[in-house]
Amino acid sequence: MFYTMRRLVAASLVAALGLGRFAGAQAGGQPLVIVHATAIDPATGSTTPDRVVVVRGHAIATVAAAAGFEPPPGARVVDATGEYLIPGLWDMHVHSAFGDWFPGGRDVILPLFIANGVTGVRDMGGDLPVLLGWRRAIVAGTLVGPRMVVSGPMLDGYLADGKSLRFPSSVPVTSAATAVAAVRSLAAQHVDFIKVQSEVPHDAYLAAAAEAHRLGLPIVGHVPTRVRIAEVIDAGQKSVEHLMGLFEGCSTQEDRFVDGTGSMQLLLESYDPARCDALLRRLAEHEVWQCPTLAWQRGETLLDLLDQAHQPLARYVPAAWRTGSWRRFTDEIMVDIRKDPLARREEYWRRNLAMTGALHRAGVPILAGTDAAPGVFIVPGFSLHDELVELVSAGLTPMEALRAATANAGRFFGRPEIGRIAPGALADLVLLARDPTADIHNTTSIQAVIADGRLYDRAALDALLRRVEASARAIR
Numbered sequence: 406m407f408y409t410m411r412r413l414v415a416a417s418l419v420a421a422l423g424l425g426r427f428a429g430a431q432a433g434g435q436p437l438v439i440v441h442a443t444a445i446d447p448a449t450g451s452t453t454p455d456r457v458v459v460v461r462g463h464a465i466a467t468v469a470a471a472a473g474f475e476p477p478p479g480a481r482v483v484d485a486t487g488e489y490l491i492p493g494l495w496d497m498h499v500h501s502a503f504g505d506w507f508p509g510g511r512d513v514i515l516p517l518f519i520a521n522g523v524t525g526v527r528d529m530g531g532d533l534p535v536l537l538g539w540r541r542a543i544v545a546g547t548l549v550g551p552r553m554v555v556s557g558p559m560l561d562g563y564l565a566d567g568k569s570l571r572f573p574s575s576v577p578v579t580s581a582a583t584a585v586a587a588v589r590s591l592a593a594q595h596v597d598f599i600k601v602q603s604e605v606p607h608d609a610y611l612a613a614a615a616e617a618h619r620l621g622l623p624i625v626g627h628v629p630t631r632v633r634i635a636e637v638i639d640a641g642q643k644s645v646e647h648l649m650g651l652f653e654g655c656s657t658q659e660d661r662f663v664d665g666t667g668s669m670q671l672l673l674e675s676y677d678p679a680r681c682d683a684l685l686r687r688l689a690e691h692e693v694w695q696c697p698t699l700a701w702q703r704g705e706t707l708l709d710l711l712d713q714a715h716q717p718l719a720r721y722v723p724a725a726w727r728t729g730s731w732r733r734f735t736d737e738i739m740v741d742i743r744k745d746p747l748a749r750r751e752e753y754w755r756r757n758l759a760m761t762g763a764l765h766r767a768g769v770p771i772l773a774g775t776d777a778a779p780g781v782f783i784v785p786g787f788s789l790h791d792e793l794v795e796l797v798s799a800g801l802t803p804m805e806a807l808r809a810a811t812a813n814a815g816r817f818f819g820r821p822e823i824g825r826i827a828p829g830a831l832a833d834l835v836l837l838a839r840d841p842t843a844d845i846h847n848t849t850s851i852q853a854v855i856a857d858g859r860l861y862d863r864a865a866l867d868a869l870l871r872r873v874e875a876s877a878r879a880i881r
């Protein structure tokens with residue numbers, strides 16, 4: 406049973422990353438040559454001018470000096486003089502098929518990722534048959550979208566009424582036994598990992614983590630409300646989202662938060678630096694990754710400052726998102742916002758940035774993620790660039806922020822061929838007009854995207870965006 410499960414999991418990850426077709430596909434097809442680019446490889450932190458990168462099939466075949474290089478016969482050559490080449494970006498926290506809450510996943514969310522150079526996503530909760538169907542079509546080249554590593558439905562507990570779940574694409578777990586059954590069922594459906602949400606009861610969480618380990622599946626996600634972050638570390642959770650459990654774990658009053666009687670004010674006032682240092686050291690020792698989703702942390706904490714009627718990216722957003730799920734989230738968040746004055750929330754937001762910087766300095770590995778599309782006006786694809794800006798505000802260098810969205814994804818998945826510019830790496834690349842290591846905002850100066858070896862030049866990307874706009878208008 407154990408062995409079979411492991412094999413299924415391995416097979417599913419191979420399918421997820423499109424690695425299965427490597428050998429066969431390289432033989433045929435036109436090689437793609439990008440010449441005279443400055444290559445930026447966040448894996449090594451290197452910036453090398455005047456490179457040539459040859460893509461064959463789905464992989465990078467050659468990285469060399471451009472001087473004296475002869476393109477192979479029949480190659481398509483892209484002159485990238487004065488431009489900058491980075492690996493394709495990964496958004497490590499998205500929901501692209503979330504019940505009926507965000508209609509337009511296929512025609513809006515997936516192409517927006519590619520149009521913004523996001524060539525890989527970790528889908529943190531969604532409808533499995535839909536996601537697996539998209540993944541097959543993307544690998545086959547019949548659908549435009551990123552590589553997808555998926556959890557399928559999330560484990561969650563019932564709300565206070567004892568019968569309803571907060572989100573779609575969720576499996577209810579109420580006890581250790583139901584948690585074990587849920588993890589087994591998801592493993593049998595070939596999910597890549599297990600995602601936990603906030604309402605999972607304490608003992609159910611521990612049982613789910615143990616069963617996931619037994620089956621060789623990573624467990625990631627929230628620090629459930631009734632669980633301490635120290636327990637999450639001991640349970641071997643691989644990533645923590647939204648900085649959850651951290652401020653509580655740094656507080657002298659952690660019990661109050663686990664009991665549900667804490668507040669933002671208490672969180673800020675009971676911060677204990679020594680306790681926090683010890684916690685960050687443990688997170689680093691156990692390599693518990695952090696995906697802080699800062700752009701949405703800011704959006705959520707200061708939602709009353711967002712002018713929702715005048716958002717420049719609104720044309721890519723279906724009306725159903727704005728009038729449906731986003732309005733519902735806004736109404737819920739505003740209830741919380743009214744409990745805390747703006748100055749206190751601004752202080753909490755500053756602490757989010759400071760915490761991210763402290764985690765980074767302590768050696769806790771960081772992932773770039775956005776929580777698109779559930780985050781209100783966290784527009785898929787575009788928002789990953791906002792996240793990179795926030796990571797730099799938190800104290801990462803631009804190169805380190807790029808690493809969080811590229812090579813760190815590869816390291817997290819145990820796949821060194823992801824997020825690098827090197828022979829044998831996956832052919833996911835983004836060509837920029839301006840240097841992102843000089844100013845992280847320059848990641849938006851996209852001239853071309855190569856996704857799984859397919860080239861989208863600026864004209865193709867603009868055509869994608871126009872199609873998304875039309876799709877967004879058509880979805881009611």
Ligand SMILES: [Zn+2]
Pocket residue numbers: 498499500529776
């Ligand atoms: Zn999420």
